[in-house]
Amino acid sequence: MKPLRSDCPVSRSLDIWGDKWSLLIIRDLFLAKQLTYGELLKAPEGIATNILAARLQLLEQSGLIEKLEHPDSKAKVLYKLTPMGVDLLPIMIEINLWAEKYFPIPADRKAMLKEVKKDKEGFIKNAMKELKRA
Amino acid sequence: MKPLRSDCPVSRSLDIWGDKWSLLIIRDLFLAKQLTYGELLKAPEGIATNILAARLQLLEQSGLIEKLEHPDSKAKVLYKLTPMGVDLLPIMIEINLWAEKYFPIPADRKAMLKEVKKDKEGFIKNAMKELKRA
DNA sequence: ACTATTGCTTGCTATTTGCAAGTGCAAACG
DNA sequence: CGTTTGCACTTGCAAATAGCAAGCAATAGT
Numbered sequence: 001m002k003p004l005r006s007d008c009p010v011s012r013s014l015d016i017w018g019d020k021w022s023l024l025i026i027r028d029l030f031l032a033k034q035l036t037y038g039e040l041l042k043a044p045e046g047i048a049t050n051i052l053a054a055r056l057q058l059l060e061q062s063g064l065i066e067k068l069e070h071p072d073s074k075a076k077v078l079y080k081l082t083p084m085g086v087d088l089l090p091i092m093i094e095i096n097l098w099a100e101k102y103f104p105i106p107a108d109r110k111a112m113l114k115e116v117k118k119d120k121e122g123f124i125k126n127a128m129k130e131l132k133r134a
Numbered sequence: 135m136k137p138l139r140s141d142c143p144v145s146r147s148l149d150i151w152g153d154k155w156s157l158l159i160i161r162d163l164f165l166a167k168q169l170t171y172g173e174l175l176k177a178p179e180g181i182a183t184n185i186l187a188a189r190l191q192l193l194e195q196s197g198l199i200e201k202l203e204h205p206d207s208k209a210k211v212l213y214k215l216t217p218m219g220v221d222l223l224p225i226m227i228e229i230n231l232w233a234e235k236y237f238p239i240p241a242d243r244k245a246m247l248k249e250v251k252k253d254k255e256g257f258i259k260n261a262m263k264e265l266k267r268a
Numbered sequence: 269a270c271t272a273t274t275g276c277t278t279g280c281t282a283t284t285t286g287c288a289a290g291t292g293c294a295a296a297c298g
Numbered sequence: 299c300g301t302t303t304g305c306a307c308t309t310g311c312a313a314a315t316a317g318c319a320a321g322c323a324a325t326a327g328t
Contacts (some may be wrong), residue, residue: 005179007240009233010161018154020285027144045139048286053307075305076310084236092144093226097245098221099143107140129281154316171275182317187276209274211326 018064021047022094026064030092030127033134034068034080039068064088070108086131114115150196155181155189160198164261167268168202168214170178180255198222213258220265223258 005011017023028035028043041052054078059065064085070076081088093116098114099105116123139145151157162177175186187203190213193199198219204210214247215222227250233239250257 007160007238008158008178009230009237009243010157011179011231011238012159012237012239013233014154017249018152018157020148022144023144023148024142027142037310038304041306044142045145049307050309051241051285052289057214073295076141077306087232087235090233091225094228096143098225099147101221102218104141105143105146107145134152147301172273175275183276184278185316207274207326211275230316 007036011092016064017059017088019055021051022059023095025052026061026066026081026088027092029065029079029081030089030131033131035076036070036076036078038076042080044047059085061118080134081131086128089131090130093120140200150198151222153189155179155185156193157229159186159189159193160215160222161226163199163213163215163219166179166225166267168208168212170212172210172211193219214268215265217266222264223262223265225246227254227258 002015017026021096023044024045024047025040028040032039037052037056040056041047041049058069065079065083066082068078068080076078094129096105096109097116100110104132105113121131136149139149149171151160157182157204158179159174159176166173171186171190174190175181175183183191190199194201197216199213200216202212204212228246230243231250232238234244241248
């Protein structure tokens with residue numbers, strides 16, 4: 001396993017998902033609720049297949065995501081967020097809000113953030129309930 | 135410069151501070167308001183001096199931090215967050231809250247989070263005002 | 269003048285990343 | 299059935315990055 005750098009909560013968090021790819025995987029799982037390996041590969045940022053495999057394993061070990069059987073085929077694997085992973089939603093939202101303030105962002109995401117700003121707490125609570133149910 | 139991976143706000147954000155060290159530097163600047171290079175080096179996670187120099191330069195280029203003259207000595211340099219950097223506070227808070235839910239965290243940080251939970255919006259607004267003033 | 273401190277830079281090695289190709293299994297097709 | 303296709307990974311290797319240790323220029327202190 002990886003050595004803990006310190007017991008600071010920020011450090012602990014970064015030890016798990018503090019790399020260039022993990023939060024993008026998590027973002028995609030927030031947006032789609034569940035995805036196959038192949039679908040995750042297609043993310044616009046272009047993650048390499050070996051890196052994706054490594055990150056998925058690490059995120060699973062850390063308890064943020066879990067594998068699920070695909071209803072249509074044994075050849076496919078579904079990935080989804082665990083409750084612990086879903087709890088990252090507030091962080092994800094705040095990242096989006098920060099970036100929106102300083103960079104141009106896609107229209108569909110902007111629309112979502114408009115909803116968020118109407119009632120942040122409500123939006124998050126609702127989205128989390130949805131994600132934990134599925 | 136670094137190539138943009140996509141125009142997703144999460145991706146844009148990670149392109150700037152999505153590595154193992156940047157958010158720790160930013161954390162220290164939140165806690166101390168301003169720090170010298172040497173003080174940043176002393177962080178418990180033990181960042182290497184060349185990496186710290188590289189990250190500080192990148193964060194400065196990105197507009198998250200700025201250099202400041204030290205009032206006592208020309209040999210020293212003070213680093214502090216810009217308004218854009220201060221605006222990361224909500225993200226930082228949510229990271230702390232997430233980690234607190236799943237890991238044991240130091241008592242002093244726990245005390246701070248207790249304040250946060252009493253009135254999150256108020257706490258953030260206040261802290262940000264403090265940081266932007268200094 | 270000389271010694272220490274501060275903020276870096278440089279050289280080198282170890283680890284990680286990323287590309288391209290390959291493997292094994294399950295499903296679809298003839 | 300036998301063969302091909304699709305999917306989820308592995309593997310091998312080159313390139314980039316991280317990290318350690320040492321060095322260096324500009325203050326500051328004595």
